[in-house]
Amino acid sequence: MLPTARSFLDPKILARLAAVPLLSRHAMQGNISGRHSSPHRGSSVEFAEYRKYNPGDDLRRLDWRAFGRTDRYYVKEFEADTNLRCCVVLDTSGSMAYASKEQTPKIEYARQIAASMSYLAAQQGDAVGLTCVAQKIVQNIPPRRSAAHLKVVLDTLENTKPAGDTQLPAILDELAETVRQRALVIIISDFFVDPAILKGCFEHLRFRKHDVAAFHLLDPLEMEFTFQRPVRFTDMEGGQPLFVEPTEIADRYHRALKTYLTDLQRIVLETSVDYHRCITSEAFEHPMMRFLIGRTRGRGVR
Amino acid sequence: MNFIQPWILIALPLVAVPIIIHLVNQRRFQTVPWAAMMFLMQASRMSAGYTKLRQWLILLMRALAVACLIFFTSRPLASGLIGLLGSRSSEVAIVVLDRSPSMQETQPGTRMTKLQAAMTQLSSTLKTLGAQRVVVFDSAREKPLEFESPTAMVSDPSLVANGVTSDIPGMLERALLYIKNNRFGNVNVWISSDMRESDWRSRDGRWAADREGFIALPQEVRFQVLDLGPASTENRSIRVLSAKRVGGTQGIELALSFKIERTMGTNVASAIQIPVELEVGGARSVINVDLQSDSAEVNDYRIALSSENDNASLDKGWGLVRIPGDTNSADNTSYFVYEKPPARRTVIVSDNPQVIEAIELCTNISPEQAIECETETVLSSQLDSIDWNSVALVVWHEQLPTGRPLELLTQFVVQGGQVLLFPPETPNDTTALGVQWTGWQSLDSSPKTGSETTEADATMARVQQWRNDSELLGNTLNGAPLPVGQLGIKRICKLQAEGTVLAAMSDELPLLMRIDAAGSAKNGVYVCTTTPSLRDSTFATDGIVMYIAIQRVLAAGSARIGSTRMSTVGQPDSALFENASQSAGDASVLSNQFSQHPGVYRTNELLLAQNRLVDEDSSKVVSSETLSSLFGSLDWSKIEVGASARSLVQEIWRWFVIVMLIAMVIEAILCMPKRRLLNVKVPKPS
Numbered sequence: 001m002l003p004t005a006r007s008f009l010d011p012k013i014l015a016r017l018a019a020v021p022l023l024s025r026h027a028m029q030g031n032i033s034g035r036h037s038s039p040h041r042g043s044s045v046e047f048a049e050y051r052k053y054n055p056g057d058d059l060r061r062l063d064w065r066a067f068g069r070t071d072r073y074y075v076k077e078f079e080a081d082t083n084l085r086c087c088v089v090l091d092t093s094g095s096m097a098y099a100s101k102e103q104t105p106k107i108e109y110a111r112q113i114a115a116s117m118s119y120l121a122a123q124q125g126d127a128v129g130l131t132c133v134a135q136k137i138v139q140n141i142p143p144r145r146s147a148a149h150l151k152v153v154l155d156t157l158e159n160t161k162p163a164g165d166t167q168l169p170a171i172l173d174e175l176a177e178t179v180r181q182r183a184l185v186i187i188i189s190d191f192f193v194d195p196a197i198l199k200g201c202f203e204h205l206r207f208r209k210h211d212v213a214a215f216h217l218l219d220p221l222e223m224e225f226t227f228q229r230p231v232r233f234t235d236m237e238g239g240q241p242l243f244v245e246p247t248e249i250a251d252r253y254h255r256a257l258k259t260y261l262t263d264l265q266r267i268v269l270e271t272s273v274d275y276h277r278c279i280t281s282e283a284f285e286h287p288m289m290r291f292l293i294g295r296t297r298g299r300g301v302r
Numbered sequence: 303m304n305f306i307q308p309w310i311l312i313a314l315p316l317v318a319v320p321i322i323i324h325l326v327n328q329r330r331f332q333t334v335p336w337a338a339m340m341f342l343m344q345a346s347r348m349s350a351g352y353t354k355l356r357q358w359l360i361l362l363m364r365a366l367a368v369a370c371l372i373f374f375t376s377r378p379l380a381s382g383l384i385g386l387l388g389s390r391s392s393e394v395a396i397v398v399l400d401r402s403p404s405m406q407e408t409q410p411g412t413r414m415t416k417l418q419a420a421m422t423q424l425s426s427t428l429k430t431l432g433a434q435r436v437v438v439f440d441s442a443r444e445k446p447l448e449f450e451s452p453t454a455m456v457s458d459p460s461l462v463a464n465g466v467t468s469d470i471p472g473m474l475e476r477a478l479l480y481i482k483n484n485r486f487g488n489v490n491v492w493i494s495s496d497m498r499e500s501d502w503r504s505r506d507g508r509w510a511a512d513r514e515g516f517i518a519l520p521q522e523v524r525f526q527v528l529d530l531g532p533a534s535t536e537n538r539s540i541r542v543l544s545a546k547r548v549g550g551t552q553g554i555e556l557a558l559s560f561k562i563e564r565t566m567g568t569n570v571a572s573a574i575q576i577p578v579e580l581e582v583g584g585a586r587s588v589i590n591v592d593l594q595s596d597s598a599e600v601n602d603y604r605i606a607l608s609s610e611n612d613n614a615s616l617d618k619g620w621g622l623v624r625i626p627g628d629t630n631s632a633d634n635t636s637y638f639v640y641e642k643p644p645a646r647r648t649v650i651v652s653d654n655p656q657v658i659e660a661i662e663l664c665t666n667i668s669p670e671q672a673i674e675c676e677t678e679t680v681l682s683s684q685l686d687s688i689d690w691n692s693v694a695l696v697v698w699h700e701q702l703p704t705g706r707p708l709e710l711l712t713q714f715v716v717q718g719g720q721v722l723l724f725p726p727e728t729p730n731d732t733t734a735l736g737v738q739w740t741g742w743q744s745l746d747s748s749p750k751t752g753s754e755t756t757e758a759d760a761t762m763a764r765v766q767q768w769r770n771d772s773e774l775l776g777n778t779l780n781g782a783p784l785p786v787g788q789l790g791i792k793r794i795c796k797l798q799a800e801g802t803v804l805a806a807m808s809d810e811l812p813l814l815m816r817i818d819a820a821g822s823a824k825n826g827v828y829v830c831t832t833t834p835s836l837r838d839s840t841f842a843t844d845g846i847v848m849y850i851a852i853q854r855v856l857a858a859g860s861a862r863i864g865s866t867r868m869s870t871v872g873q874p875d876s877a878l879f880e881n882a883s884q885s886a887g888d889a890s891v892l893s894n895q896f897s898q899h900p901g902v903y904r905t906n907e908l909l910l911a912q913n914r915l916v917d918e919d920s921s922k923v924v925s926s927e928t929l930s931s932l933f934g935s936l937d938w939s940k941i942e943v944g945a946s947a948r949s950l951v952q953e954i955w956r957w958f959v960i961v962m963l964i965a966m967v968i969e970a971i972l973c974m975p976k977r978r979l980l981n982v983k984v985p986k987p988s
Contacts, residue, residue, distance in 0.1 A: 098335065098337035190337060219337070222338045229331065229332060231331055232332070233335075233339065234335050235336065244346070252345035253341050253345040256345050257341050260340075
């Protein structure tokens with residue numbers, strides 16, 4: 001059941017996305033039974049291994065047939081399924097307000113992804129948290145699994161305004177430490193940060209055994225840079241403006257962008273980040289569907 | 303490089319338009335909030351080498367395209383001296399055209415004659431320069447030919463090559479008069495010639511008058527001399543020197559003398575044998591003439607005349623000599639006529655028996671057996687009774703004529719007759735034929751000329767100077783001088799006259815003069831300032847000089863007698879050809895142009911053979927130094943052109959269009975968006 005109707009949530013899209021479960025790529029440590037694999041043995045129907053009986057073990061878990069065959073006591077163990085903690089990290093810096101003509105602003109696009117992801121997680125019983133970051137952590141909602149908590153998350157998303165500089169790397173490092181281990185960390189940002197610095201952050205998150213997913217938002221005009229007349233570019237994050245003759249600088253801009261994207265691609269592969277580049281002219285449903293389907297293939301790793 | 307419409311070049315500053323647009327465009331920037339500043343910062347820190355170069359190249363190509371457009375519109379001409387005319391072209395072009403026989407020479411590799419090449423080149427050049435009207439002066443006619451367009455000039459049948467030697471100073475004189483009579487702006491005078499001295503007549507006194515006349519014109523006149531160049535290959539020419547009807551061993555014969563000359567151009571002279579075709583009244587024969595050097599002469603080659611041939615009667619006929627064709631077909635044929643020589647009749651007007659006797663001795667003795675000589679002595683009052691058509695020479699030894707006798711004598715001179723004036727015993731102040739006697743002067747002392755001098759000769763003066771190069775006192779055929787210096791002169795009659803002194807006692811005392819002709823009169827009046835009387839001179843006792851001089855005058859005078867005549871093209875009065883028919887020559891010549899072409903023509907009274915001028919066979923050309931002195935301070939230039947149909951000036955606007963297109967294509971290529979570096983597919987908005 002949806003709470004109040006919101007502009008960034010489309011029930012039809014959510015219905016389509018809900019057909020594919022949101023799965024983690026690694027074992028999660030939840031506190032209740034869920035749909036995700038756990039590093040611990042549990043009571044699911046999936047057989048895990050035989051273990052020698054130790055005094056104090058529950059006698060009901062003794063495998064009598066094995067005792068009959070081997071004249072030794074074995075305990076039969078099963079895999080455990082648990083829920084996950086989904087931490088959505090939303091970049092709310094000034095650059096996220098950018099939108100070229102007739103395109104969706106990046107912050108709006110990010111809201112749609114974050115809200116849909118939160119809804120899907122909550123629907124399957126996972127805990128959802130939200131962290132809005134700019135120069136610092138603007139808003140931090142720890143992961144919980146109640147429906148009322150989802151409303152809080154959605155309200156926060158609705159009220160989020162992009163502003164200020166980006167200090168994403170520092171905040172990611174901070175979140176790596178503060179979020180309990182084995183969580184699904186979904187970062188939604190334009191990642192206008194040096195890829196070398198990002199690499200450290202991703203490695204830190206991975207070190208903490210988080211399943212890191214990144215949605216990289218880019219505007220079509222940022223990709224194409226099709227300006228013709230001279231332009232005075234003002235920095236949306238408060239930096240110095242820059243006067244540019246686009247026809248002169250276009251090829252160098254593209255060269256810099258290509259280098260950046262190539263480096264980022266290499267880093268996400270090295271750090272095993274589930275990376276998805278989202279051009280805002282594309283419907284957000286598509287990258288999300290790619291994200292969900294991609295995860296179904298990696299299920300079972302514990 | 304020059305331009306037909308140079309005023310369009312005023313628009314050249316428009317070349318800066320692309321740069322100005324570029325600068326203005328830089329001012330019209332827009333402000334855009336931008337997120338991906340990090341890429342812009344990185345891009346601005348990168349090296350902009352090629353990009354800067356590309357931008358400069360784009361600007362350069364745009365400026366070049368504009369410049370080419372302006373140049374193309376101003377109609378540029380190919381560089382060269384003649385290109386200077388482009389910016390000074392006028393609607394009227396005056397062409398002084400050399401149509402002389404030497405202009406019929408063809409150049410190797412082309413069948414065009416120099417004249418055809420000159421006309422074609424001039425036509426296309428004047429068309430390019432925008433000439434609306436072409437005025438052509440040539441030697442064949444007094445009035446210029448006017449054409450509405452340059453192309454009409456080429457196809458005009460009256461401008462074909464003829465046999466008249468050009469008179470460039472004369473043509474320029476007429477061009478000057480034409481310019482004076484018509485109000486033109488700047489005038490371009492095109493002189494098309496092969497620079498033969500015979501056409502340019504660089505020593506002619508009219509050059510100075512022409513020069514001064516053109517300088518005095520209010521408008522600017524520029525001369526463009528198109529030099530079609532001397533012969534570059536071997537050319538041979540033939541010319542009849544004389545054709546005499548003589549009695550020989552086989553009856554009546556024709557004694558024919560002709561000369562073959564060749565100009566070698568760049569070739570080396572070698573001995574060759576030339577077959578010469580002789581045609582006398584339709585009967586042809588060929589003789590081979592060895593040509594060892596530059597010329598060969600055949601003298602008195604005898605051809606038997608037969609009365610059986612209708613065309614070659616014994617008394618009168620015509621013929622031609624011809625050599626095989628070469629680069630110039632105009633000098634390969636020469637025509638002649640012959641006839642039984644008429645009697646040389648002399649009329650002596652004198653009452654002095656001593657003088658009459660001396661002169662009769664000179665006039666009655668014929669130098670050749672076949673020539674009869676007659677002399678008639680009359681008084682001035684009896685002149686009306688003389689048959690003037692048969693008279694070759696009048697020797698006048700009376701008071702200068704007045705009234706009717708003067709009228710008859712003047713008419714005789716105009717018709718080609720010769721008059722020799724001797725001073726009367728008591729001269730009066732009458733002036734006739736440009737001569738006035740002023741009185742006798744005794745020459746009582748003079749230097750002795752040798753030990754043989756007798757006592758009687760002691761008081762006689764000797765002739766101090768005489769012209770032995772031509773005319774009456776010229777050397778004999780074998781080069782020996784006449785013994786003029788042995789003549790003794792006791793007294794002479796002073797006179798007032800203008801003419802050429804042939805012999806003189808001193809600078810102030812002429813002995814023999816030729817009076818310069820005035821108007822249409824021929825140069826047929828000679829004046830001797832003493833008489834053959836023993837009291838005055840030793841002309842009678844040392845008679846050889848007087849005999850030869852009088853026979854030479856007689857020979858010149860007898861040329862008007864008889865029914866055949868050999869002359870050069872352009873010499874006879876064109877009225878003579880009014881009812882003429884052509885017996886030999888170029889069959890394509892129009893009847894009204896007979897006087898301009900070599901050939902044999904028959905009129906009611908005459909059988910006339912006319913050939914090109916002797917000077918036409920001379921390859922002497924006017925040097926650049928001579929040309930400079932002829933034009934002096936006039937604005938002139940010389941262009942050496944080949945005998946091809948290529949225009950002298952060429953519009954090269956096509957090159958500018960091509961360069962403009964190339965510049966635009968390069969600019970388009972440079973402006974073309976570069977291949978995308980990113981392989982990111984940007985989806986369309988959903």
